[in-house]
Each structure stands twice: as C-alpha cells, then as structure tokens.
Amino acid sequence: MTGPATRRRLLAASLALPALLALPALPARAQAPKRVVATFTVLADMAQNVAGEAVLVESLTRPGAEIHDYEPTPLDVVRARAADLVLWNGMGLERWFERFFSRAGNTRQAVLTEGITPIGIGEGPYANQPNPHAWMSPTLALVYVENIRKALSELDPANATTFAANAERYSGQIRAVDARMRESLARLPADRRVLASCEGAFSYLTRDYGLREAYLWPINSEDEGSPRQIRAMIDTVRRSRVPAVFCESTVNDRPMRQVAREAGARYGGALFVDSLTPDDGPAPTYLKLLEANAEVILRGLLGTQAPR
Template sequence: MKLPLVATLAALLALPAQAEQLKVATTFTIIADMARNVAGEAATVESITKPGAEIHNYQPTSGDLIRAADADLILVNGLNLESWFQQFIDQLGDVPVAVVSDGIQPMSITGGDYDGKPNPHAWMALDSALVYVDNIATAMATADPDNAATYLANADAYKAQITQTIAPLRDAARALPPDRRWLVTSEGAFSYLARDFGLQELYLWPINADAQGTPQQVRHVIDVMRQNDIGVVFSESTVSDRPARRIASETGAAYGGVLYVDSLSEADGPVPTYLDLLRVTSETIVNGLGG
C-alpha cells in the first residue's frame, strides 16, 4: 500500500539529517591521492591543481580559489613549494591548513637562485612518505574527530602498502656496488630518494633554475660521469630528455629512462596514483643502475 504524498514527505523530513562529509583540498595531485587513501569513504578530497600541472611556478586561477573556498581542511606540502598558494590562504579566512611535510629533516637545494633553500620533494622517499601519511591522518582526525578511527586505520593500511612495495626496491638499491650507486638526472629533484636509497646524486640543474641544459651544465655532468665511470643517466617526465641523451651519447652511458616526480598522470597514464609514481620511478632507477 502506498503512503499518501504528504505522509511520505513528512516521514522523510522526520529522518535524522546526514552529517556532511569532511571536505579536504590539497595543493597538488600527489597529496590528494595520499589523502584519498587515508580518507576512504569518510571524506572527499580535491586537488586544486590538475594532473600534469607544473607545481613550482603554478599560476592560480579564480576557479582554484572557488574549489578551495568551501574546504574544511587544506593540505599543503610546505618546504616553500606552494608560495603561489599563500595569497589564496590569506583569503580563505580560518580554514585549517596542515603542512604534511612537518617532521621531515629538510635537504637543501645546491646551486642556482634557490641555493640553501629547502628542497621540497620530500615525498619521493619511503621514510618521508610514511611521515606524510601520518600527518594527513592526524590533520583529518583533528578536523573530523567522529571519523578519527577510520582515518588512522586507513593510514596504517596505506603505510603498510607503501612499505611493502618500495622497501624491496630500496634494499636492492642499497645492495648495489658502491660504484654503481650514482643517480644522474636532469633536475635535482631526487635528493630525498637518493638519501633514502643510499645513492650519490648528480644533476644538470638545481630546482627552479632559469638555465636548464646549458653547455656548462652538460660539460660538468659529462666530466663527473667520466671521472667516476658512471654508466646511466635519467631524465624527468616534465623536461626535455635531449640533454640527458646527449650526455649518454658522449660518455657511452645508457639512457635509463623517464622518472616521475612532481605530478600524477591522468587515470589512463603511467602514474595515476602516488604509489604508482613512487614505484615506477624507483623501479626505473634500480633497473637502470643494476644494468
């Protein structure tokens, strides 16, 4: 028997109101994916920048501010990465902002205009990744105490997954002969990974350098590679691979392939999740150095 319309509406109105989900905004896709793994079904997460965006010198739009305006929590990397976002934070009032790199020992940029400033790419190492996840879970639990147990449990499961995937690759890198433990890249974006994996780092240009792939930079890397008999060189997905390939050609080294660092790909791309990005980059490095 069907209830009259008025009775049906009255019954619906009498139901307890559903609590709104925690709304989380992040500055870029990598933190967003981490946060979604911690949130599960308990919160919604949106990245202000899109897949493939250049996050260092991003030019924010009015639409970015709209996406962040109704957030209950904003997650930022810190370490001077999101200076472009500060103007937005100032306009958002009292929305809580959590810095997910808190507690990580910063590494400094060497060379260029940002010499001595913190290298922001802390998410590229296993040890740091676990700190990020803990910070995200703590921030969510603080903003949404009713679901704190869910966030903390999801974080523990996610950390176990990251560790299970990356720890064997880190162990393999650390087990390489010392003369093979050189990570040569285009940009100095892998300092934390190199520290974590027990590798020496060599790169063409420091982070955010205006000059990229100059003859002087190429010559310096060629000289160091020849002096140390380094056999492989890599480049990042967001820059041209021409300088790295030229170095490989002139030194007789192998071109080891593409590394991912700053942004996730679209869902059908090579690194649609943070774990994919860390795994693919780590595998490429270990396989390249292992010969």
Template structure:
C-alpha cells in the same frame, strides 16, 4: 620547471585574488553537489592520493593541480580559487615547494595544514638555492609516513567523528609505505658500487637516493625560470664520464633535451622517465604514489644494471 611564477604574474595575481575570492564566496562558488562530505584540497596529485588513502570514504579529496602539472611555478586560475573558497581544509607540502601558495590562501578563510611538518629536510647544496631545504621530501617513503601522521591529525581536527577510521587508515597505509621502502632498497642493492649513481635533470631525488644508498647528481637543483646553463650540463658530463655512469634520467614534467645532450657527449644511455611532482592518469604508469615509487625504483635499477628499456 622552466617557466616560473614571473614577477608580473605575481603582481597581477595580487590585484585580482581578493576580488575573485570575494565574488566567489559571496555567490556560493560552484553549484551544489549530492556529495555532502567535507572537502580536502591538496596542492598536487601526489598529496591527493596519499590523502585519499587516509580519508577513506569519509572525506572528498581533490587536487588543485592536474595530472602532469609542474608544481613549482604553477599559477592559480579562477577555477582554483573557486575550489579553494569552498574547501574545508587545504593541504600543502611546505618546504618552499609551492611558491605561489601563500598568496593563494592569503584571502581565504579556510584552514590549511603543512604535511611535511616534522620532516628533517635535506638542504640544497648548489647554486642560488644553496642552504634552502629540498622540498621533495615525499620521495622518501619514510618521510611519507610522517606526511600520513600529519594528515591523520588534520582530518581528525576537521572531522572528529571519524577519528578512529583515519587513524586505522593511516596505520594501514604506513605499513604499505614501509613495504615500498623495502622494495626500493632491494631494487638497487644488487648494483655494483660504481653504478650506484643517480643522474637526473632536477635535484628532486635527494631523499629517494638517500634511502636507496645512491649518489645523486643533477643538472639543476630546483626547477627554475632559466634554461640549463652550459656550466650545469658540463658538470654532469664530467661526473658521468668520471664515474662511467651507464644511464641517466629525467622527470616527466620537464623536457629531457638537456639530459639528451649529456647522453650525446658521454655515450651513456637515457634510462627512462621518472615521476616526482605528478601522478599519471589512471591508465598510466603511476596512478598512485606507491606506483610512483615502485616505477622510479624499478626504472633506475634496471637502467643502471644495463637492462633494455
């Protein structure tokens, strides 16, 4: 979030992507595999988990970025190009999340689908990003159901022989998403009205806050190249003091140092780490998207209610 796709990196990448793609496709890319299923490549781990629930056993789903990666300013590697050149379908979030994606796929003859298509975006209201769509639409389980429908259509086009399986998997997963949404609402419903404020480092929780009935405040609207400014931190400090917000939070893929300054200035407590752009390893707290939403909802509700971490 603090290190973006610098202009020099973009220029350099533009010079080498075409060469890498040609070389990798001409040489056949990575070695042969015993797994002959078609390959679906997603831009980050959250989408990969969703896609696996829809694909079931019929497609092999992989993520370009690894667990813990910061998606906004990601810089593709030669290994990423190799994977993409051999994929049968690439899924991206859209809504300007993957700033690097258009260049990444420009020279690849691989179809791709935008899984946020059909979502009604919430616009960012502050700073240089004002008026642009907030890209974190998957943080609403309601929106995630739209993602699933888009995946079902894309997988059916890719592999029509298993269309019915994708439809059935999608409907079953959407039922689970609806249940998680109900859990999210229930987790914060008992909080007093003056405690229903979600203060985070990045404005990545707009959709989740809307679903849960929380007022959102953040240090920066979108992960950017610069450090948090004194004005941004001061605005959050004022908000926390005025509202008497009992706890504040930060995301797993950024430093919580700016939010710790808010804690020091206000006496509020650091309520815990939330997950947005990346799942955890299998033995971590959020190995799946459903776990991610549950973890965030439970962490927020417990901290705002004053429960010990």
C-alpha cells in the same frame, strides 16, 4: 454543539493518531562530507588513502603538471575557498602558494612536512634552503601520512577512528614498498650507484638507499639546462662512468638526452616526482610512483633497458 461533519473529522483524526505515532521518525538530514583540497596529485592521493570514503579529496593541479611554478587560476581560488581544508607540502615547494592562499579566505590549512628535518639545497639561487621533495623517501612519507591523519581528525572528529585505521593500513603498504625497493636497489654494484637526473629532486631517495646524487639543476626554475649545467653534468657522467641518466616526467628531457649522447651514457627514461600520471599511466598512485621509479632506475643502471 458540534455538527455531524465536525464529529466525523474528530473521529477520523483520533483513529489516525495511533498510526502516525507508530511511524518511524524521519532521519536527520545527512551531513555533507568534508571537502579537502591538496596542492598537487601526490598529496591528494596520500590524503585520499587516509580519508577513505569519509572525506572528498581533490588536487588543485592535474596529473602531469609541474608544481614549482604552477600558475593558480581563478577557479583554483574558488575551489580552495569552498574547501574545508587545504593540504600543502611546504619547504618552498609551492612558491606560488602563499600568494595564492592569501586570496583563499580563512580556509583551514595543514603543512604536511611538519616535523621533517630537511636536506638543504646545495647550490644555485636556493642554496641552503630546504629541498622540498621529502615525499620521495618512503620513510618520510610516513610523516606525511601522520600529519594528514591529524589534520583530518581535527577537521572531522566523528571519523577520527576511520582515519586512524586507514592511516595504519596505508603506512603498512608504504613500508612494504620501501622493503621491496631496498631489496631491489641493493642489487646495484658500487660503481653503478649514481643517480643522475635533471632536477635535484632525489636527495631523500638517494640517502635512503645508499646512492650518490648528480643533477643538472638543483630545483626547477627558470634556469634549466644551461650550457654550463650541461657541460658540468657531461664531465660528471664521464668521470664517474655513469651508465645511464634520467629526467623527471614534468620537465623537458632534451638537455639530459644531450648529456647522454656526449658523455656516452644511455638515457634511462623518465622518473616521476612532482606529479602522478593519469590512471592508464605507470604512476597513477604514490605507491605506483615509487615502484615505477625503482624499476626504471634499476633497469637503467644495470643496463637491461635499451636507450630510447
């Protein structure tokens, strides 16, 4: 037999049960977004455009960093191990990466130059090895975008449709920049179509736009701006009557400024290759990098930019 207190508790429970059943089900705990790490800022920007808000993307290197001989920190190892995916360029660009990645555990990885036929480096200790700067060609950047889409879709199949739509939109933007660059660089007369830079990082760009390439050193390394390299470039600039010379933003431009002085050319300014700039700089995104470079090249070679 139950007492009055027990009967009251049972009655209250029976009255509350319909109200509890009418409450909406609690949502399942939201799944944390996947984390992707890219080896440098250009790749991170490309990946973010494909990922949109579905994936968190970050760069191991900061804006303005030189990528070839980057020295990974212990924190970089931690970040890579914590990531769900690491994106890297390959073709020997990140010479530090294989050693670094061996310490990053079993993190998934993707090489973004997969499927690209490389241009070989013409001289120096890396002769005949792939020139790694394939992203400097907007046409080949489309291969990067597709490789990013595939890697993200395999990582996060639930958002594959989003990645495909973002990749299509971003590829259209790259094609539009490419068309504008072709139109603007076509204005260069035949005798001013030599792109002289510090590093041989523009092989893919010069091939795309019908320019000739000259450089102080073939790839950033410990041998940069030697007397022999400077003398050879001075001779090239004089012989070809190159009106302006350039240097990459992440290396010392002093050797190229010496070339300009001694060869009677202008120093045309900095070009962006291995790194984006901070948001307030001229190349905070990959698309802006391409546009900024085309503008500097055009102004320098047409003589509409005063030497600095």
